Amino acid sequence: MVRLKVEKMGCGGCAKSVTRAVQAVAPDARVEVDLGAKLVTVSGASVPADRLAQAIAVAGYPAEPVLAAA
Template sequence: MYTLKVEKMSCGGCASRVTRTVQTLDPDAKVEVLLKDKLVRVESARAPDAVAAAITAAGYPATQVAAD
């Protein structure tokens, strides 16, 4: 599991779009959104940089902040 900071994520719609983006990349991914902190915790077989790149391409700049 790893955590990504998603700067432009500010509402429930943003959180849903980010979640869908991750699950499009990896349908088995587990995604937890911490909206007030602008963090997304992801458990996925895909590498953090690939997930961050997909979220960024969806319009939400994302960077990895922690790996659990």
């Protein structure tokens, strides 16, 4: 599971764009969007977090992987 912070994401249209960007590089991924927290959770993908973040950024939404707490 990968979590990404997407600060510019603020509406349902943004969420759809981010979801499409993730699924373009990880078609089988399950994408959950939390607009309030500006977080995207991706599960079921074998794509590295930095590649997912790059795909989201190309769609116009800079993203940063969120490191899991130890």
